[in-house]
Amino acid sequence: MSRPVVAGVDGSPESLAAAEWAAREAVRRDLPLHLVHAFDRGPDRTPSAAADAVRRHLGRGILRRAEDRIARTCPTARLTDEQVEGPTAVALSHAAQNAELLVLGSRGLSGFTGFLVGSVAQSLVARATLPVVLVEAGERSEDEHLADEDGNPSLLTPYRDVVLGIDVRDPCDAVVEFAFETARLRGATLHAVHAWDNSSAVALGPGAPGIGEGPRREEEWRGFLTAVLRNWRDKYPGVEVAETVVKGRAGPRLVRAAAGAGLLVVGRRVRETRLGPHTGPVTNTVIHHARCPVAAVAHD
CATH class of the missing domain: 3.40.50.12370 (Rossmann fold)
Structure with missing residues (x-):
């Protein structure tokens, strides 16, 4: 089974740009693309079926928006997706443990802005044993090419x-x-x-x-x-x-x-x-x- 390219998505512009970049890279490598959305109850929240249902509904919408965007910009990508629960960095790291590479938005994951100590992106760069690619908001397919x-x-x-x-x-x-x-x-x-x-x-x-x-x-x-x-x-x-x-x-x-x-x-x-x-x-x-x-x- 092919090792996928995994992209973490949270609905931010950075993560959507990262998902598009991951889709193009997956096509270049002839690999599937796996989108992952992580949600975390937080350490002080009591498990609630109703609250979890809301989180999963919101997560499904985030994944659908990313999939729709990829379908428009990179229609040949082979897409799968999942939602995972837990601290975001840990959950994404676990979801990507059998991946070829992990692609993230360079800012915006889980509300963090920039690479502050403890941010999801920096934590994943520090912890992951696979290549991690960081992509800024606004990155487009034509940005990979020289200007005409x-x-x-x-x-x-x-x-x-x-x-x-x-x-x-x-x-x-x-x-x-x-x-x-x-x-x-x-x-x-x-x-x-x-x-x-x-x-x-x-x-x-x-x-x-x-x-x-x-x-x-x-x-x-x-x-x-x-x-x-x-x-x-x-x-x-x-x-x-x-x-x-x-x-x-x-x-x-x-x-x-x-x-x-x-x-x-x-x-x-x-x-x-x-x-x-x-x-x-x-x-x-x-x-x-x-x-x-x-x-x-x-x-x-």
């Missing part, structure tokens, strides 16, 4: 770049493969970006040459990036690859590199802190500031 010669939105132009944020000191196959596969499905250019600063270092082993100083350093990093991507270029010969090495903090540099991109892909190391799951500084920066959809891919 007159600067107008178009569905007939090539796809915008898929930007991959990669740390060549510790590259993760799952993150790189997700980016290459996404670019392949779109026929898009993959733009791999590695950011470095003067504190960056690479452990090459005893007796191995170190990173150069001054002007040599950037060229050294460029060589590492090319080496890391070489096998992936061979595996995906049809994907055009652009490589950029830039000095500076990774988060802001990736936000800048993704201006005008169709998707930004970053890795998120699965880790726990004393305060619970943590997204990491780079992922945290891009999900706050990138203006295109962001895919956070979990890895060990």
Whole structure:
């Protein structure tokens, strides 16, 4: 059985845009799309059959609006849906545990506005073990494509770049493969970006040459990036690859590199802190500031 693309919907403009994005991605991947609406009684509410019936009725309306919108904009998507009960982040995470990826509105889930600590979207990015894609309100299918010669939105132009944020000191196959596969499905250019600063270092082993100083350093990093991507270029010969090495903090540099991109892909190391799951500084920066959809891919 195919692993679906799962989209969480709550009726907000962000979640509807996310559902549309998920539908297009499901069609590109030849996968079914599963819409999920989660409702939560809250910790202090006594179970009530009447109240639950109202919640389910409202949830059914939310799902129907999303389905109607997808039927108009992406009629070839294979749709299923369900309602789940419980704390929203936990319920959506459970519903997506066998999914290929989870797609969410970047704001608006369960009334939250923005990525505040404890918000549903950020909690899911921090906890999920599958790729999570965040989509802003207003994202349309033509936004995935370059503008036409007159600067107008178009569905007939090539796809915008898929930007991959990669740390060549510790590259993760799952993150790189997700980016290459996404670019392949779109026929898009993959733009791999590695950011470095003067504190960056690479452990090459005893007796191995170190990173150069001054002007040599950037060229050294460029060589590492090319080496890391070489096998992936061979595996995906049809994907055009652009490589950029830039000095500076990774988060802001990736936000800048993704201006005008169709998707930004970053890795998120699965880790726990004393305060619970943590997204990491780079992922945290891009999900706050990138203006295109962001895919956070979990890895060990």
